[in-house]
Amino acid sequence: xxxxxxxxxxxxxxxxxxxxxxxxxxxxxxxxxxxxxxxxxxxxxxxxxxxxxxxxxxxxxxxxxxxxxxxxxxxxxxxxxxxxxxxxxxxxxxxxxxxxxxxxxxxxxxxxxxxxxxxxxxxxxxxxxxxxxxxxxxxxxxxx
Amino acid sequence: xxxxxxxxxxxxxxxxxxxxxxxxxxxxxxxxxxxxxxxxxxxxxxxxxxxxxxxxxxxxxxxxxxxxxxxxxxxxxxxxxxxxxxxxxxxxxxxxxxxxxxxxxxxxxxxxxxxxxxxxxxxxxxxxxxxxxxxxxxxxxxxx
Amino acid sequence: xxxxxxxxxxxxxxxxxxxxxxxxxxxxxxxxxxxxxxxxxxxxxxxxxxxxxxxxxxxxxxxxxxxxxxxxxxxxxxxxxxxxxxxxxxxxxxxxxxxxxxxxxxxxxxxxxxxxxxxxxxxxxxxxxxxxxxxxxxxxxxxx
Amino acid sequence: xxxxxxxxxxxxxxxxxxxxxxxxxxxxxxxxxxxxxxxxxxxxxxxxxxxxxxxxxxxxxxxxxxxxxxxxxxxxxxxxxxxxxxxxxxxxxxxxxxxxxxxxxxxxxxxxxxxxxxxxxxxxxxxxxxxxxxxxxxxxxxxx
Amino acid sequence: xxxxxxxxxxxxxxxxxxxxxxxxxxxxxxxxxxxxxxxxxxxxxxxxxxxxxxxxxxxxxxxxxxxxxxxxxxxxxxxxxxxxxxxxxxxxxxxxxxxxxxxxxxxxxxxxxxxxxxxxxxxxxxxxxxxxxxxxxxxxxxxx
Amino acid sequence: xxxxxxxxxxxxxxxxxxxxxxxxxxxxxxxxxxxxxxxxxxxxxxxxxxxxxxxxxxxxxxxxxxxxxxxxxxxxxxxxxxxxxxxxxxxxxxxxxxxxxxxxxxxxxxxxxxxxxxxxxxxxxxxxxxxxxxxxxxxxxxxx
Numbered sequence: 001x002x003x004x005x006x007x008x009x010x011x012x013x014x015x016x017x018x019x020x021x022x023x024x025x026x027x028x029x030x031x032x033x034x035x036x037x038x039x040x041x042x043x044x045x046x047x048x049x050x051x052x053x054x055x056x057x058x059x060x061x062x063x064x065x066x067x068x069x070x071x072x073x074x075x076x077x078x079x080x081x082x083x084x085x086x087x088x089x090x091x092x093x094x095x096x097x098x099x100x101x102x103x104x105x106x107x108x109x110x111x112x113x114x115x116x117x118x119x120x121x122x123x124x125x126x127x128x129x130x131x132x133x134x135x136x137x138x139x140x141x142x143x144x
Numbered sequence: 145x146x147x148x149x150x151x152x153x154x155x156x157x158x159x160x161x162x163x164x165x166x167x168x169x170x171x172x173x174x175x176x177x178x179x180x181x182x183x184x185x186x187x188x189x190x191x192x193x194x195x196x197x198x199x200x201x202x203x204x205x206x207x208x209x210x211x212x213x214x215x216x217x218x219x220x221x222x223x224x225x226x227x228x229x230x231x232x233x234x235x236x237x238x239x240x241x242x243x244x245x246x247x248x249x250x251x252x253x254x255x256x257x258x259x260x261x262x263x264x265x266x267x268x269x270x271x272x273x274x275x276x277x278x279x280x281x282x283x284x285x286x287x288x
Numbered sequence: 289x290x291x292x293x294x295x296x297x298x299x300x301x302x303x304x305x306x307x308x309x310x311x312x313x314x315x316x317x318x319x320x321x322x323x324x325x326x327x328x329x330x331x332x333x334x335x336x337x338x339x340x341x342x343x344x345x346x347x348x349x350x351x352x353x354x355x356x357x358x359x360x361x362x363x364x365x366x367x368x369x370x371x372x373x374x375x376x377x378x379x380x381x382x383x384x385x386x387x388x389x390x391x392x393x394x395x396x397x398x399x400x401x402x403x404x405x406x407x408x409x410x411x412x413x414x415x416x417x418x419x420x421x422x423x424x425x426x427x428x429x430x431x432x
Numbered sequence: 433x434x435x436x437x438x439x440x441x442x443x444x445x446x447x448x449x450x451x452x453x454x455x456x457x458x459x460x461x462x463x464x465x466x467x468x469x470x471x472x473x474x475x476x477x478x479x480x481x482x483x484x485x486x487x488x489x490x491x492x493x494x495x496x497x498x499x500x501x502x503x504x505x506x507x508x509x510x511x512x513x514x515x516x517x518x519x520x521x522x523x524x525x526x527x528x529x530x531x532x533x534x535x536x537x538x539x540x541x542x543x544x545x546x547x548x549x550x551x552x553x554x555x556x557x558x559x560x561x562x563x564x565x566x567x568x569x570x571x572x573x574x575x576x
Numbered sequence: 577x578x579x580x581x582x583x584x585x586x587x588x589x590x591x592x593x594x595x596x597x598x599x600x601x602x603x604x605x606x607x608x609x610x611x612x613x614x615x616x617x618x619x620x621x622x623x624x625x626x627x628x629x630x631x632x633x634x635x636x637x638x639x640x641x642x643x644x645x646x647x648x649x650x651x652x653x654x655x656x657x658x659x660x661x662x663x664x665x666x667x668x669x670x671x672x673x674x675x676x677x678x679x680x681x682x683x684x685x686x687x688x689x690x691x692x693x694x695x696x697x698x699x700x701x702x703x704x705x706x707x708x709x710x711x712x713x714x715x716x717x718x719x720x
Numbered sequence: 721x722x723x724x725x726x727x728x729x730x731x732x733x734x735x736x737x738x739x740x741x742x743x744x745x746x747x748x749x750x751x752x753x754x755x756x757x758x759x760x761x762x763x764x765x766x767x768x769x770x771x772x773x774x775x776x777x778x779x780x781x782x783x784x785x786x787x788x789x790x791x792x793x794x795x796x797x798x799x800x801x802x803x804x805x806x807x808x809x810x811x812x813x814x815x816x817x818x819x820x821x822x823x824x825x826x827x828x829x830x831x832x833x834x835x836x837x838x839x840x841x842x843x844x845x846x847x848x849x850x851x852x853x854x855x856x857x858x859x860x861x862x863x864x
Contacts, residue, residue, distance in 0.1 A: 361688045
């Protein structure tokens with residue numbers, strides 16, 4: 001998968017930002033963050049959008065990773081666990097929850113910390129939200 | 145407020161668990177957790193239920209605090225920040241979000257960490273969720 | 289309040305259905321259901337819409353009450369408790385939850401049954417949803 | 433597919449409205465709207481309900497299409513784009529979102545307008561909602 | 577399936593509650609409730625968690641069934657129909673909705689009552705929520 | 721209000737983007753869009769964040785208005801009506817819904833078009849969502 005992924009990243013990096021909104025530093029900083037945090041899974045999401053909504057991928061790189069994830073004041077591991085918590089509670093984003101569970105592992109969270117973050121959601125979002133997130137965790141851990 | 149709160153806590157502690165479901169250790173452990181984590185605000189929520197749904201308060205003490213918050217594997221500060229993230233994203237629980245923002249401060253999170261947890265939600269739950277949570281943070285910080 | 293309400297109901301009944309969609313039987317059946325189930329509170333909601341969105345009120349009468357609430361196969365009390373459950377779990381409809389808690393009382397549910405319906409939501413929608421619904425129940429019971 | 437669809441529509445049209453709620457004009461108007469707006473996909477949804485909940489299909493025809501979609505004051509294309517926006521933001525209705533994306537194409541929206549409606553949701557409902565809706569758009573466009 | 581299920585139940589019953597939170601009566605009462613209400617499907621959910629989050633299964637048994645479902649003041653059939661209503665309206669819990677539709681049948685609800693509970697949700701949560709719940713009902717009834 | 725608002729806008733424009741993420745063109749383009757679309761209400765929201773989360777305001781200007789609202793392919797009026805639809809359906813963002821209803825008026829939507837956008841949500845998100853949005857519309861129209 002490494003080779004494919006390198007192609008993916010090269011392709012994503014080569015995509016020129018839309019005219020009139022050039023911010024090469026934000027894009028590059030976001031791409032570096034995305035590579036470091038989400039690895040191949042995150043890059044694959046961005047790449048998969050090139051045929052239909054390339055700017056959606058660009059915004060994920062620039063805004064979600066270049067702006068928000070790069071912020072000081074909260075470490076990246078806690079940001080990922082907070083994201084796992086929110087996507088668990090929302091219950092509408094299983095594919096994204098899987099990506100962020102894998103990202104949490106990548107930035108240093110243990111499987112136990114991820115499972116405990118899901119357990120912490122029971123009193124706030126209920127058992128079905130936790131049950132579905134645990135199913136996603138099983139997939140994420142198997143693919144990690 | 146200490147005096148009132150002591151009365152509150154004494155009252156809450158004095159509430160006998162419903163017959164047939166006695167688990168004094170769970171209740172006491174939950175009450176200790178609730179006192180340590182949520183302070184007067186959390187106890188006030190439990191107390192306020194005695195006239196209409198006392199078992200709702202008992203379950204919060206026993207299950208949310210005695211069972212879930214007392215679990216090993218994730219520190220209490222991260223549990224509170226995960227809870228702040230989830231309630232921000234859900235957008236349906238402003239009073240509870242305020243209580244948990246104050247609890248986060250109490251267990252060692254900084255105001256910046258709480259604000260950053262809200263900022264981290266923008267890409268996942270959108271600006272309105274973050275805006276409303278920041279309004280709640282302003283209230284929580286003012287009352288802290 | 290009876291006199292005011294009679295005026296309200298007369299006014300609502302007098303509102304002519306929009307041209308091209310006349311279904312006087314549905315409207316009358318819905319109005320009868322609305323009166324029997326939701327009483328003054330439901331009628332007040334419909335009346336309050338006349339200045340800005342009268343057809344929203346008409347659809348509530350015709351569709352929600354004339355079509356759905358009038359269906360056989362499930363008694364009206366269970367329909368109201370199911371509605372209380374759903375609005376509790378959704379967490380976005382406090383004013384409507386209050387109306388339906390009062391309606392549940394009107395069609396024969398006890399306060400305990402309403403509180404228990406809210407309690408039943410804890411494992412599925414979490415404590416904040418239940419806490420906010422109990423606050424609404426307190427308002428509904430005080431105004432009943 | 434045309435032949436099957438004609439059978440479907442004939443079958444749906446032949447379903448007699450339940451006794452006591454006859455409104456043949458509403459039903460026919462709704463069926464005409466459904467045919468014009470949603471085409472085979474919408475009709476298939478209604479038809480698929482005949483074995484288990486035929487009145488759910490009837491209400492979709494009568495209320496959603498006969499009452500709401502037939503209203504003046506907002507053109508059908510904008511109604512469909514508003515529906516695409518809402519279902520994107522809600523994140524709980526992928527099958528219905530696909531039907532309405534195809535309906536939007538049918539009533540004159542371009543693929544770009546549909547994608548832009550999804551993009552417009554990013555700031556309000558977050559990236560996961562937009563990502564999942566773009567996946568649905570890919571399916572809808574491929575099947576159109 | 578009976579044999580497998582007995583093994584499942586024996587296995588689940590044999591799982592020792594975590595040290596420090598022993599409440600054998602609650603666990604046993606919950607397991608009895610789970611067996612009586614949800615049958616093999618509910619037990620399978622609990623069993624499936626043993627590899628990754630066994631305490632999630634334990635909490636479902638102890639809290640959802642041992643505490644909440646065992647409460648007086650509302651009959652079990654109405655509790656299940658209220659749960660069906662809530663999960664229909666939430667739209668994020670199809671697997672759990674299927675389990676509770678089968679449980680509703682088991683505790684005495686008819687198929688018509690389940691379908692009507694879904695129909696009752698149309699005015700409160702919209703057609704997509706009802707359509708998806710009817711799909712789930714078809715699965716639940718076929719597997720019952 | 722014009723004078724106050726000029727002060728507000730001058731203050732907002734004067735806020736220097738955070739070091740390391742300078743994108744003066746995006747910020748200025750966003751500010752122009754925000755002024756044109758949301759008027760004083762939108763600017764007031766941004767300004768109100770300066771004491772606690774100034775970057776949240778900056779992201780609204782840069783990303784929501786500078787990036788997303790400035791996109792080609794869908795006119796601003798349809799973007800605002802799509803936003804009104806989504807916020808109505810979500811039901812968790814009354815303050816933001818009011819701002820966008822006023823913005824819709826500002827960019828050329830009529831009151832009827834806004835009310836019809838809310839009416840269009842009934843079949844997809846239910847009556848409570850529409851009722852609460854109509855209450856917000858009444859506030860928005862009164863303040864416009």
